[in-house]
Amino acid sequence: MQEQSTPRRPSRPCPECGKMSQQNSYPFCSSRCRAIDLNRWLSGAYILPPPPYNTDEEE
Structure with missing residues (x-):
């Protein structure tokens, strides 16, 4: 039997x-x-942007 190898x-x-x-x-x-x-990443040099803030007040 041949073993399945993961593709590189x-x-x-x-x-x-x-x-x-x-x-x-x-x-x-x-x-x-x-x-x-x-x-x-651990020191905070990379940050992800916050989600967009919606200024429209929806009721």
């Missing part, structure tokens, strides 16, 4: 440094770039 993701540029991504730290090129991105 295509390599793409690392969002931190631009080097090509590696399978073990996808979508980053290394654990260092992955840690840098995580630190930015």
